[in-house]
Amino acid sequence: MAAAVGIDLATASPAAALQNSLARTPQMGFNNWNSTHCRADFDEAMVKDIADLFLSQGLKQAGYTYVNLDDCWALPNRDARGDLVADPVRFPHGIKALADYVHSKGLKFGIYSSAGTRTCDRNGFPGGLGHEQQDANLWASWGVDYLKYDNCNNEQLDAETRYRAMGDALRATGRPILYGICDWGGSTPWTWAGDVGNSWRTTGDISDNWQSMIAIAHRNQPLAAYAGPHSWNDPDMLEVGNGGMTDTEYRTHFSLWAQMAAPLLIGTDLREATPATYEILKNADVIAVDQDPLGRQGTVLSDAGGLVVMSKPLADGSRSLTLTNETDTARTISTTATAAGIGGARSYEVKDLWSREVTTSRGTISATVPSHGTAMFRVTPTSRTALPAGVFDLGDLAWTKADNGSGPVERDHSNGGRAPGDGRPLTVNGVVYRKGLGVRAGSDISYHLGGTCRRLTVDVGVDDEVSTGRVRFRVYRDRTLVADSGPRTAAQPALRLTADMTGGRKLRIVATSPGGKRTGHGDWGNPRLACGNGPVPGTHALSGLDWTSATNGWGPVERDRSNGETKAGDGGALTVGGTVYAQGLGVNAPSTLTYYLGGTCTGLTTDVGIDDEVGARGSAVFRIHVDGREVAASGRLTGEDGSVRLTAPLTGAYELTLQVTDGGDGNSYDHADWGAPRLTCF
Numbered sequence: 001m002a003a004a005v006g007i008d009l010a011t012a013s014p015a016a017a018l019q020n021s022l023a024r025t026p027q028m029g030f031n032n033w034n035s036t037h038c039r040a041d042f043d044e045a046m047v048k049d050i051a052d053l054f055l056s057q058g059l060k061q062a063g064y065t066y067v068n069l070d071d072c073w074a075l076p077n078r079d080a081r082g083d084l085v086a087d088p089v090r091f092p093h094g095i096k097a098l099a100d101y102v103h104s105k106g107l108k109f110g111i112y113s114s115a116g117t118r119t120c121d122r123n124g125f126p127g128g129l130g131h132e133q134q135d136a137n138l139w140a141s142w143g144v145d146y147l148k149y150d151n152c153n154n155e156q157l158d159a160e161t162r163y164r165a166m167g168d169a170l171r172a173t174g175r176p177i178l179y180g181i182c183d184w185g186g187s188t189p190w191t192w193a194g195d196v197g198n199s200w201r202t203t204g205d206i207s208d209n210w211q212s213m214i215a216i217a218h219r220n221q222p223l224a225a226y227a228g229p230h231s232w233n234d235p236d237m238l239e240v241g242n243g244g245m246t247d248t249e250y251r252t253h254f255s256l257w258a259q260m261a262a263p264l265l266i267g268t269d270l271r272e273a274t275p276a277t278y279e280i281l282k283n284a285d286v287i288a289v290d291q292d293p294l295g296r297q298g299t300v301l302s303d304a305g306g307l308v309v310m311s312k313p314l315a316d317g318s319r320s321l322t323l324t325n326e327t328d329t330a331r332t333i334s335t336t337a338t339a340a341g342i343g344g345a346r347s348y349e350v351k352d353l354w355s356r357e358v359t360t361s362r363g364t365i366s367a368t369v370p371s372h373g374t375a376m377f378r379v380t381p382t383s384r385t386a387l388p389a390g391v392f393d394l395g396d397l398a399w400t401k402a403d404n405g406s407g408p409v410e411r412d413h414s415n416g417g418r419a420p421g422d423g424r425p426l427t428v429n430g431v432v433y434r435k436g437l438g439v440r441a442g443s444d445i446s447y448h449l450g451g452t453c454r455r456l457t458v459d460v461g462v463d464d465e466v467s468t469g470r471v472r473f474r475v476y477r478d479r480t481l482v483a484d485s486g487p488r489t490a491a492q493p494a495l496r497l498t499a500d501m502t503g504g505r506k507l508r509i510v511a512t513s514p515g516g517k518r519t520g521h522g523d524w525g526n527p528r529l530a531c532g533n534g535p536v537p538g539t540h541a542l543s544g545l546d547w548t549s550a551t552n553g554w555g556p557v558e559r560d561r562s563n564g565e566t567k568a569g570d571g572g573a574l575t576v577g578g579t580v581y582a583q584g585l586g587v588n589a590p591s592t593l594t595y596y597l598g599g600t601c602t603g604l605t606t607d608v609g610i611d612d613e614v615g616a617r618g619s620a621v622f623r624i625h626v627d628g629r630e631v632a633a634s635g636r637l638t639g640e641d642g643s644v645r646l647t648a649p650l651t652g653a654y655e656l657t658l659q660v661t662d663g664g665d666g667n668s669y670d671h672a673d674w675g676a677p678r679l680t681c682f
Contacts, residue, residue, distance in 0.1 A: 029066025034267030068110030110146030116153035140173035159187035190226035208244030241268030241277035258290035317398030345381035386450025389532025405442030405518035428461035433525035441513035469520035477504035534598025542677035554588035576609035577642030581675035606677035619663025
């Protein structure tokens with residue numbers, strides 16, 4: 001077995017990954033709740049009319065697939081067998097007949113229940129608690145394709161336990177049923193639901209007004225790191241067309257949901273929708289952003305004075321940019337391609353996704369945006385650009401070539417068969433990889449690097465979806481072989497490859513089988529490409545450096561201030577146990593901050609603790625990770641404990657992650673401080 005650089009057995013721990021192939025991109029469809037609640041107009045005729053309109057109005061062609069029922073579809077009591085019974089007044093032909101009708105239109109059918117003893121409406125019906133398998137079997141027999149599972153009347157039982165029980169029951173039916181978890185973000189499901197459901201609500205219920213919609217967007221925006229293929233943050237259903245907002249505000253609503261890779265579930269009665277409503281809901285360019293196969297949720301680039309800029313990476317290497325004006329007067333909003341992470345090209349094609357106008361820019365993107373409006377652009381470099389500084393998942397980058405032995409190269413899934421998205425979570429010898437590329441032997445994939453990258457690390461092996469076959473994995477920097485796995489079999493664990501990419505203009509990864517056979521299913525698991533220079537030599541206050549990603553449980557991450565409330569800059573001085581820190585970071589659990597180091601730093605020291613602004617009420621655990629490995633942890637700290645000093649060795653590290661989790665009692669009042677974090681580099 002030859003290798004140009006280091007090879008060793010991969011030691012990645014199993015990653016959370018849902019074992020179904022649904023919601024490769026965010027689900028699209030209809031749910032009646034926002035327009036009908038439990039009124040009498042929610043009935044069989046309405047649902048059939050909606051299915052018909054999906055076809056006649058072009059919604060199916062636009063990507064809308066699911067026609068879903070919400071609360072009040074059943075009688076208040078189960079039958080003698082303990083089964084749920086459809087309300088015979090609303091649904092005289094029963095649910096199976098309705099599902100069959102929806103299926104006859106080439107659509108899918110969804111249903112509703114609650115992870116408690118009863119559902120949420122006062123006229124609701126029995127919930128699924130204690131009846132999970134019975135209900136799942138019944139729905140599967142009816143042909144249900146989607147479950148929205150609410151969170152009412154749960155007898156204070158643990159949310160994760162209740163939702164896992166139904167998830168297990170759905171899988172046991174053998175029918176693919178998309179699982180939408182709806183606990184309104186109360187249990188921070190983004191931290192645990194990735195291997196349980198296909199989406200999870202991050203907020204309370206939306207209302208049809210500007211204040212509700214934009215507040216929900218703010219709540220969902222910091223959670224981008226938790227979303228991805230098959231697992232989506234859900235800021236609730238669409239209100240577009242229900243009459244409580246202007247069309248300008250509805251365009252903002254639709255733009256932000258697409259930018260956040262949110263499920264797009266129509267919540268208006270399409271029988272009464274205006275042409276303007278249909279125009280918004282069928283905007284193919286905006287839908288393409290939501291459904292982009294890369295599966296990344298957009299992140300906030302800037303937020304000042306009610307002017308918010310978001311950027312979303314797309315699979316072809318372009319970026320979607322939203323410029324939102326939350327103020328009461330028209331304002332000019334500007335950003336740059338460099339800020340969006342695609343700087344360096346000679347020029348850019350800029351497409352306005354609402355006007356469809358296409359222009360050319362040298363890198364500045366600007367628009368005069370009306371009050372409560374959003375300008376949305378797709379920005380595409382007209383020439384190849386070098387990757388900026390950071391650590392990238394190779395499956396998230398745009399390739400320049402992607403040949404495969406059979407079917408398409410799959411992002412974050414195994415090769416499967418010939419159809420796109422027909423694989424399963426990448427799994428080698430029992431270890432599951434949430435990120436990576438699934439290929440068939442005979443694959444050849446290339447990326448443009450531009451000379452800025454330093455190192456590639458990746459675990460390689462034969463996917464567990466096959467029991468035979470051999471695959472050999474090779475990595476090339478330009479024309480130079482820099483890593484070679486030798487033949488790998490289905491019986492072997494994954495192998496860690498580390499390849500020196502310094503100065504390379506092109507990365508090429510190749511998977512072959514001995515003798516030229518194309519039977520082996522190969523996985524490139526967790527391929528991480530480090531590019532660019534780290535901080536300049538010296539000692540740095542970490543709050544003075546730019547992070548590469550940030551999530552926070554309450555409001556934005558604050559520099560040199562405590563977390564405060566939801567608005568930027570509303571905290572006080574960082575103070576733990578009476579000690580005031582002039583520099584540092586104020587966060588709220590759950591929080592994750594990532595910094596690129598470039599292999600040139602040696603250590604980090606920081607004090608950590610609960611900020612005095614919450615008294616003794618908060619509790620949290622602070623952890624420091626280096627290249628995915630935990631190197632320091634505080635243990636559980638409360639507001640009564642004062643600060644703890646953490647020290648982390650960083651020599652040779654490329655990525656630093658600061659993580660705060662709640663102390664086991666929820667994240668209320670978990671205002672956590674990284675006090676005087678000092679980074680030393682050479």
